[in-house]
Amino acid sequence: MKTVLILCNGKPPSQELFHEYRANADYFIAADGGANIALAWDTFPDVVIGDLDSFKGNGDAPFEIIFRPSQQSNDLEKALSHAQKEHGTHINILGATGHRLDQTLKNLSVLKKYDTYFEQILLIDDFGKTQLLSNSFTSPITVGTQVSLFPLSGRVSGITTNGLKYPLDNETLENGVRDGSSNEVVDSPIEITHKKGDLLLYTKHFSD
Template identity: 55%
Template sequence: MKGIILCNGLPPKAPLLRMHLEEAQLFIAADGGGNTARDLGHQPDLVIGDLDSFRPSQDDDFEVIKDTDQETNDLEKALELAAKRSVSHAVVLGVTGQRIDQTLKNLSVLKSFNDQFDTLVFEDNFGTMFLLPRSYSAELTEGTTVSLFPLSGRVEGIHTQGLKYPLRDESLENGIRDGSSNRVISSPIEITYRTGDLLIFVGRDETQDEF
């Protein structure tokens, strides 16, 4: 089952949200994400969070769950609920932008919840982020931006194929070396690695003018 979680960061463009909602069986707004949903002309199935940002309206027709636990942020609360309601493929929107500390926290949440879903993807108006499995292959348009980041410390034994700047049994490490702003030169691209947590960012296809 596919679920959409909308957070209170930089709002997704309306066509991006609409595209995912057409495929989703559950739409969760994380606290202030409920305001964003309303602003974009949609009602979530429910809103969950400590409700310090959500503005209720008399026209709301959905469940609201208040969770005041300060050990978890609103995204964690939403992901926990999505997992309990049998979501296997989760797409999180509105998860970047605004406060940088919250964006960094959400990347930590991505790592901690990744194994609870078949796929867990962060998406914004510029592209898609997710943790790579040990072996990954994808058909991507030539010229697409691909960035690789070691999410926690060091990632070793990285091999890439189809990128302008290849890696051959090499390492990336926080504060020392990352793999930002690479480009697809042939497809499919292939990425493998031995150890660590490797985050990929795939830039949005610039031919998709609707986004």
């Protein structure tokens, strides 16, 4: 197992959240301007990668800088491709949400594009974490935690859940028709299965 932290240039996480995930990472990638956030907190990434239109550093930096000017992929995609080369298995991504909605939506699309290349990818911010679910998912999430299900592909069918306050039994979620927001864990571990489509799980950070 190799845990990789990626810091993007969206809304910065709290320093506490950043240092928590940095301490548990085997390798740290700053996606372009994400490096500015890390350097402001006196932390060096292992590598900075992107088109470098936001990074304010220079060639004297004590870490690798990789210039990838292609506009066919965004900086998160470039960082994930590099994480593949570094044999990352578990990817934690900070700073990929907030600020511009179009960039947040793009990063959710990137999540789908790269999901099969890693054992786990999480988009994390100060409020919670988002992940794309396999067709059969089980997790020991703390009872009382708020969760939401979102059909990333527009429509997800054959959803069955166990351990949630508002269960689904071979049912469908569809954008503009029926959503799965603001549910709650009542029994742990939870189990979620679905038959067709791309299903996102948002888990709010638990607090007593």
